[in-house]
Amino acid sequence: MKTLFVHQNCPGQFKHLAPRLAALPGNEVVFITRPGKPDLPGVRKLEYTPARKPAASTHRYLRLTEEGVLNGQAVAKVATELRGKGFRPDVIVAHLGWGEALYLKSVWPGVPLVGYFEWYYRAFGSDVDFDRAPSLDDVCRINTRNSLHLLNLEMADWGLTPTRWQQSQHPAEYQRKLSVIHDGVDTDLVRPNPQVSGRLKDGLNLKAGDEVITYVARNLEPYRGFPQFMRAAALILKRRPQAQILVVGGDGTSYGKALENGQTYRQQMLAELGDDLDLQRIHFLGRVKYDVFLRVLQLSAAHIYLTYPFVLSWSMLEAMAAGCLVIGSRTAPVEEVIKDGKNGLLVDFFSPEEIADGVDHALYNPQKMAVIRRAARQTVLDHYALESCLSQQVQLITAVARGEKSLSSFGGVNTFAR
Structure with a gap:
């Protein structure tokens, strides 16, 4: 042929x-x-x-x-x-x-x-x-x-x-x-690794079991809920003194409009949150190589994925395949895959408080979340x-x-x- x-x-x-x-x-x-x-x-x-x-x-x-x-x-x-x-x-x-x-x-x-x-x-x-x-x-x-x-x-x-x-x-x-x-999704490559550890940047050494919250997008922009994530991040860091937040994504605009003043959305949110955000514990890694991306997912104790009702990101399915506890927005493309409390948690896209509550719920209930993590990977194995x-x-x-x-x-x- x-x-x-x-x-x-x-x-x-x-x-x-x-x-x-x-x-x-x-x-x-x-x-x-x-x-x-x-x-x-x-x-x-x-x-x-x-x-x-x-x-x-x-x-x-x-x-x-x-x-x-x-x-x-x-x-x-x-x-x-x-x-x-x-x-x-x-x-x-x-x-x-x-x-x-x-x-x-x-x-x-x-x-x-x-x-x-x-x-x-x-x-x-x-x-x-x-x-x-x-x-x-x-x-x-x-x-x-x-x-x-x-x-x-x-x-x-x-x-x-x-x-x-x-x-x-x-x-x-x-x-x-x-x-x-x-x-x-290549589920042989993208899989949990209970022994994962390593340095993601100077001075940042993490291992499985650490209180690591992750967020991934091609670019840090509103279509993927970046402003809501950042407001939730400020709350998470105040509530959880041991938490480290890893952010993967570039400063461009894949979807929607760029800011007219030439600012990036990351700059805009850093200016908005100011002293409310602990910059020592939120780490912007930019765009990373695929092996680093996988390590970020494998380290994750709670993975936040937010999106407009738009094209579903491959990264959400990869996160599930890696055994992440996904805290996803209650929007149509996410709801097609994630059933709340079964293979992930669903939260209001527009509510930083509910997003932060989802992280709390995930980290306070590790045994229950282990079942949900396994179900998340099984969903990808069965359908993707x-x-x-x-x-x-x-x-x-x-x-x-x-x-x-x-x-x-x-x-x-x-x-x-x-």
Whole structure:
């Protein structure tokens, strides 16, 4: 089977899937991406560069759509050159968020396309109106932004999305062809380590059993509840004189808006809390290598994960796989995975007091929490383990490539993965 992957940030969500397909006998895998991305074992990588950026004169509602068209044109050019050398994929697998695959079915008519659908924007009922009422301008901009996603939904023969919550955000008439299969967590690598210890920075030596509270996000920003976490951290440090708090994440903005004054959200919260925060016991580690990230999770006595109703972070599932006691926000993507008191604790996203109370509850009840920790890992083993997810993804892609007419077991109400 010949498979073409497309993702501007190779490997993205296809880190494990593309090499797995490449390793199967008789398979050929090509990956089209932006310049400078890493190579994958057994995968031939090709690069594309858009001809230009969206024009400054383009209406701001349409700039992302124009960017998608430019991406699609650039990828189609590379694909046309590939076709000229005799390559015709049996199936195309592409992240469709940036328009890269818009024209590939015109380059190769009849070749099926499996799209990775990460998010469909809504003005109401998810992230946009979570902490404020959207303006008319917000509503119009978001509805227009979805024009690119609607084109993708119509064009794709089938789709992948990692959670039921993300599936539910898409228009009902398209949900029938979106299989819910997570990217998977390597549970052999991400696991508890009762003997973990080590120095995370100068003067900070920790070991399993220490009162370590952890928080992880790609960037420290409101979408991942960073302001609420910081206010809770101030309370936790006052209540618990032995506590050490480890914070992993950068100072950029992945989602939502950056502060207009050029401040980072970390600077803003440090200024807000001032002397209420014991800076000797809260440690900002920045972005760290994966082995350090795993050690942070394994050291954790209580792990705080907060999010808007948005894409669920891989890190929450990794924390559960590492045996963390996750104190998660009572928001839809978290509630899909965590059942309060069963495999984690749920708290009000907007209440620093309730978040701090959750930490107290976790640390005062170690025997009860040990049961919940084991249940957290078992949840990942049962529903999100990498080998199982990869197997399901390969089965789906193979079925689409073969032109199987009945894919009902891969999507709709009876989703292929739980």
